[in-house]
Amino acid sequence: MNRLWFLGLMGALIIKTTVSIVIGLLFQSVPAQFRTTTLPIGEYAAITLLLFFCLQSIREAWKLPPTVAKTDHRGVQKSKEPAEEMSVKLSPIEVLGESFSLVFFAEWGDRSMLATMALGAAPSPLGVASVAISGHLLATFISVLGGSFLSRYISEKLSGYICGALFLVFTVPTFFGVF
Structure with missing residues (x-):
């Protein structure tokens, strides 16, 4: 499953990189009087x-259903359940589509x-x-390797809440033009 996420992200x-290069080449050929921007469409899209x-x-x-904490042989709390059992089951096409669209539009x-x-x-x-x-x-x-490692120690439910909070943390400064 991690391979599919990786393929979607890299795709x-x-x-995005190829489109950026092409746009850069196109802008190079546009006369200077036409290179004005009036709306920060990129910022609006990023915030949304x-x-x-x-x-x-x-x-x-x-x-996601609540899970019962498990501990390893040292008493350290581990992931609530294996990631494959906890996660919402997605088809390979859904994994590719979700990972691709998440990164493509966010970036x-x-x-x-x-x-x-x-x-x-x-x-x-x-x-x-x-x-x-x-x-x-x-x-x-x-x-992807870091996420795979962390999924052994935190539940998917907690991970979802952390991800949501992080998206919000980045939304606020983007809204105020910090980034």
Whole structure:
């Protein structure tokens, strides 16, 4: 299942990076008098999506049944149940679609995308794309492994509430223009 999440995440990041490079190349060819922006559409979309994912994470955590804590041989509290038993069963297509859409839309218009657009106009857009995708690959791999490790020690219900709270934590500063 972790492989499917990884594939969905990387698919979204590869497409986002490629689109960023293409947009950067296109902006390079647009005359300067047409390069004005009036609405911060990226910020509005980011705020809306962050709030949506906050509410969705909390709603899904709320629907999960409570679990009984288990401890390991040292008395340390472990995950309430194996992750496969706790989680809502998703088909492989649903896992790919959810992981892809979560990252694709949440990352749309962020600073890394804007920086990639700007670098797309550089002399070597293929080099920029390959380095950006390699960086995404490494960061995503570490994230998926870390999430897999943490799922052994905290319940999916608690994880959902934490994710919802973190989405809210990032929504507020985005709304006030901190990021």
